[in-house]
Amino acid sequence: xVEPLGTLSELRAELDDGGATSRxxxxxxxxxxxxxxxxxxxxxxxxxxxxxxxxxxxxxRRAAGETRGPLDGIPVVVKDNFSQQGEPTGCASKILEGxxxxxxxxxxxxxxxxxxxxxGRTNMDEFAMGSSNENSAYGPVRNPWDGERVPxxxxxxxxxxVAAGIVPxxxxxxxxxxxxxxxxxxxxxxxxxxxxxxxxxxxxxxxSSLDAHSAADAAVALxxxxxxxxxxxxxxxxxxxDYAAGLDGDVSGLTIGLPREYFVEEGVDPDVLARVxxxxxVLQAAGAKVREVTLPHTEYAIAAYYLIATAEASSNLAxxxxxxxxxxxxxxxxxxxxxxxSRSEGFGAEVKRRILLGTxxxxxxxxxxxxxxxxxxxxxxxxxxxxxxRECDVLATPTTPAPAFKLGENTRDPLRMYMADVYTxxxxxxxxxxxxxxCGFAHGLPVGLQLLGPPLGEGTLLRAADAYQRETQHxxxxxxxxxx
Amino acid sequence: xxxxxxxxxxxIAQLARLSLSEDEADxxxxxxxxxxxxxxxxQALDTxxxxxxxxxxxxxxxxxxxxxxxxxxxxxxxxxxxxxxxSAFVVPPVMDGEDEG
Numbered sequence: 251x252v253e254p255l256g257t258l259s260e261l262r263a264e265l266d267d268g269g270a271t272s273r274x275x276x277x278x279x280x281x282x283x284x285x286x287x288x289x290x291x292x293x294x295x296x297x298x299x300x301x302x303x304x305x306x307x308x309x310x311r312r313a314a315g316e317t318r319g320p321l322d323g324i325p326v327v328v329k330d331n332f333s334q335q336g337e338p339t340g341c342a343s344k345i346l347e348g349x350x351x352x353x354x355x356x357x358x359x360x361x362x363x364x365x366x367x368x369x370g371r372t373n374m375d376e377f378a379m380g381s382s383n384e385n386s387a388y389g390p391v392r393n394p395w396d397g398e399r400v401p402x403x404x405x406x407x408x409x410x411x412v413a414a415g416i417v418p419x420x421x422x423x424x425x426x427x428x429x430x431x432x433x434x435x436x437x438x439x440x441x442x443x444x445x446x447x448x449x450x451x452x453x454x455x456x457x458s459s460l461d462a463h464s465a466a467d468a469a470v471a472l473x474x475x476x477x478x479x480x481x482x483x484x485x486x487x488x489x490x491x492d493y494a495a496g497l498d499g500d501v502s503g504l505t506i507g508l509p510r511e512y513f514v515e516e517g518v519d520p521d522v523l524a525r526v527x528x529x530x531x532v533l534q535a536a537g538a539k540v541r542e543v544t545l546p547h548t549e550y551a552i553a554a555y556y557l558i559a560t561a562e563a564s565s566n567l568a569x570x571x572x573x574x575x576x577x578x579x580x581x582x583x584x585x586x587x588x589x590x591x592s593r594s595e596g597f598g599a600e601v602k603r604r605i606l607l608g609t610x611x612x613x614x615x616x617x618x619x620x621x622x623x624x625x626x627x628x629x630x631x632x633x634x635x636x637x638x639x640r641e642c643d644v645l646a647t648p649t650t651p652a653p654a655f656k657l658g659e660n661t662r663d664p665l666r667m668y669m670a671d672v673y674t675x676x677x678x679x680x681x682x683x684x685x686x687x688x689c690g691f692a693h694g695l696p697v698g699l700q701l702l703g704p705p706l707g708e709g710t711l712l713r714a715a716d717a718y719q720r721e722t723q724h725x726x727x728x729x730x731x732x733x734x
Numbered sequence: 735x736x737x738x739x740x741x742x743x744x745x746i747a748q749l750a751r752l753s754l755s756e757d758e759a760d761x762x763x764x765x766x767x768x769x770x771x772x773x774x775x776x777q778a779l780d781t782x783x784x785x786x787x788x789x790x791x792x793x794x795x796x797x798x799x800x801x802x803x804x805x806x807x808x809x810x811x812x813x814x815x816x817x818x819x820x821s822a823f824v825v826p827p828v829m830d831g832e833d834e835g
Contacts, residue, residue, distance in 0.1 A: 352810040445790055483796055484789070553773040564750060571751070573823050578816035585828045589751040602752055606743065607766055609750040623776050625786030630779070632787055665768050681790025705791060 252281045254415020254728065255325070258467035261418055262320050265312065272305040272312070272323030272367065279325035279369045282416045287370075290392045290414060292407045294330040295338050296370040301325070304367045311365065320470045320494075321419075322365030327411045329422040330371045331378060333452035334358045341454050342386040343376045345570050345577045345596025355452025356479040357421060364474035369417065372407025376598045377455065377567065378428055380404050381670040384661055385600045392657070393435060394729035395695055399654040402432030402670075405459070409436040412461045413729055419471045420461040426555055427649075427674025429459035430686040434649035434698025437727060439715065441468045441685045442677060444705050446486035448472075449479030455566045463725055465687065465715035469493035472708060488706060496709045497716040502537035504714060506530060507642030511548035512673060519652040521692035526648045529689035529699040532721050533646075533714065543641050545634040548676065550627050555675035556668055557611050557624035563601075564608025570596065603664060628679050635680040639704040644714055647673050649686040649698030677702055685711045688724040696727075737770045738763055 255261060255278060264270035280298060287293050308323030317323070328334065331341045333351040340346040354362070361368060375385040383391040383406030391406040393399040394414040401410045405422025409432035412420045422429045424442035433440020440461050448458040458475060462468040473493055479485040508530065513523065534540050572578035572592025579591030597605070611620035638645060651672055660667040677684040682705055686698035699718070703711045719725050740763045747754050747762075754762060808821045817824040 349814050352806055352813060446793075480796070480798065484791075484793065486791070486793075547779070550776055550779060553776050556769070557773055557776075568751075572816060573825055574811075575814035575816075582826050585825050586751070588826055590753040593751055594753045597752070602754075602758075603762060603765055605750050605752065606746050606762055607769060610738070610742075610746045610766065610770075613746065613749060619777075620773065622786055623781060624773075625788055626781035626784040627776055627779060628787040628790075629784050630781070632790065663768075664765050665772055668769075679790070 251285055252278050255279060255282065255418055257463040258320070258324060258418040258470060259464070261324055265323055272308040273302060275323070276301050276305040276325045276367055276369055279417050283370055286414045287411065287416050290394060290397070290410055291373055291389050292391055292410050292414070292416065294340055294342060294371045294373050294388065294407070297337065297368060301367050301369045308365050308367065318363070318365040321361070321474050324366050324419065325369045325417045326361065326366045327370045327372050327408060327417050327420045328358065328368055329374050329405050329408050331374065331423055331454040332358055332421065333454070334368060337371065339454070341377050342374045342388055343596065343598065343601070344387045345593070347577055349575050353452060356449025356482060357453060357458045357475040360475040360477070366474065372405070372411055372420065372422070374407055374422070375404035376601050377563070378404040378423055378425065379563070379600050379604055381427070381431060381667050382655070382660065383407065383432070384657065385598060387598055390657060393654050395437065396654065399656050399695070400435070402435035402650070402654060404428040405461070406432045409433050409438055409440065409461050412436070412438045412463065415728065418462065419467060421475070422459050422461065423453060424459035425678045426559060427671045429461060430649050430674050430684055430698065430700060431671065433461050433686045434700070435654040435696060437688045437696030437729070438463060439465055439468050439685065439687055439725065441472060441711070442683060443472060443476065443708050444486070444683045445678065445681045446484045447683070447706065447708065448475045449477070449482045449485050451479050451481040455563070464719055465685070465712050466494065466497055468685070469497060469712045469716070486706070491709050493709055493712050496713050498713065499717050499720050500537070501533055501714055501717045504538040504644065505642040506533060506538050506540045507543035507638055507645045508540060509545045509548065509638065509645055509647060510542055511545050512647040517651055517672070518648065519692055522648050522650070522652060522697050525690040525692060525697040526646070526699050529718065530646050533718055536717055536721055541642060543638045543645070545638055545676070547627065547630045547634050551631055551676045551679060552668055552672060554624040554627040554631065555671070555679055557620050558628065558679070560604040560608035561612050561621050562608065564605045564612065567601070567605055600664070631676060632680045635676070635682060643703070643710055644707070645702040647700045647702065649673060649700040653692050653695035653697060673700060681705055683708050683711055685715050687715045687718055688727070689722070690724050736763070736767045738766050
């Protein structure tokens with residue numbers, strides 16, 4: 251069994267001092283993907299020869315003194331909803347079986363410019379709809395800390411790829427918590443940038459995010475994919491700061507807000523709350539000020555989020571109709587029948603559930619009561635955060651109400667599954683960035699400390715998370731060899 | 735009293751171009767009823783006069799110059815087509831006597 255790969259900083263140092271080659275790292279990543287990755291259901295597709303050829307090119311650049319930067323020659327993975335030219339882009343859905351993307355996503359172009367080597371595409375909840383990775387049409391991903399438990403979702407494969415030492419950095423997408431929640435469950439750093447900070451061009455429907463072992467590594471990874479992309483109308487034009495240069499370990503001027511509504515005992519594992527409180531104390535001891543703040547509309551966030559997200563999904567997924575790409579039902583004699591049968595055969599149960607709910611709340615007679623109401627509540631939630639960020643620089647909360655649950659535990663109760671997102675859904679509603687940082691264990695399973703910042707506050711979040719990791723070793727814990 | 739009947743689920747499914755088996759429709763009706771019951775809690779909030787937030791960040795629609803640029807060539811666009819002919823996607827007849835549209 252090949253050894254787990256180290257962190258991005260470690261691998262960079264190995265490349266720079268000649269102790270490793272990019273080809274060697276990519277071979278190790280592919281081998282580990284074939285062993286551990288296979289056992290844990292991490293991948294949808296591996297790029298063998300193509301990745302090795304890119305690694306050789308990176309080695310040649312390094313030999314010529316033309317290394318492109320900290321990610322050059324480093325193996326990484328992307329979630330199965332990132333378009334990459336010539337590669338299958340399946341969103342872990344039967345409806346996209348056989349589809350090969352004719353172009354690169356903006357984030358994939360950014361990785362190419364940085365010289366990162368994409369070695370594979372990770373398993374996920376179908377169309378990123380889920381909180382456990384059990385909604386993949388190709389089987390679940392398993393948690394490397396306990397193979398009977400979920401890794402979280404929807405970017406479960408990406409979090410496990412980092413946690414299990416297959417690659418040092420993984421890219422996924424996070425809307426309701428799809429990176430932060432699995433990062434928390436798997437004991438890695440997971441960052442969701444501000445909506446619009448990273449291009450959504452070529453990403454199937456959702457917003458790009460990433461996993462790494464440390465905030466310092468996440469800062470490097472974010473810089474590679476962040477920036478304006480005119481092909482995404484929601485992309486932000488603001489220049490990208492040098493995130494890595496801002497990591498000075500200094501939190502003395504930082505005020506951390508603890509939202510009262512996120513620290514109620516009800517519905518939260520007490521051990522999780524204890525770990526999060528300890529994490530806040532570490533930052534306080536390092537010089538940060540801590541104060542209580544209030545986000546009074548918190549209890550309405552899940553309801554508003556799922557109404558908005560399902561409405562958007564029902565509209566976004568209309569394009570999958572069996573005409574231009576993807577699955578087409580056989581033998582349809584009329585166009586409408588082709589649509590209905592292709593979609594019904596191609597989509598899984600959770601995707602159908604969300605399309606139906608979204609269609610319902612947008613339909614005549616229900617629009618005002620559900621969809622418009624949810625958008626109004628979104629305004630109230632956004633104002634809550636605006637008011638809180640006038641009193642503090644970052645908010646600290648648990649990432650999830652409990653550690654990873656067991657496979658099958660929530661699959662029969664969709665609403666209970668949605669509740670797993672209770673602490674992560676507010677960020678997309680308010681359009682703000684968030685990061686989950688390992689802060690210890692509860693019942694032998696990793697726990698995440700979530701930090702939320704104001705729009706474009708990625709630099710502050712990374713600085714606070716990095717300062718925390720300078721004082722703690724939780725991010726150095728690794729799952730049992732090869733994963734359970 | 736349930737908030738959404740199986741018949742209503744079937745109607746919504748038609749709008750969404752999904753065909754559900756009877757068992758699926760029953761299961762979906764039960765799930766949607768639970769979820770719609772939960773989201774009723776929003777009705778307790780007074781949102782009179784509150785502007786809806788459709789997009790989180792205050793951005794104007796960006797404009798660009800209307801200039802020709804390279805785009806995906808037809809053969810690349812058709813490569814994933816289940817059925818194509820020349821530079822077109824092939825589909826079965828649109829109309830078949832009746833369509834409730």
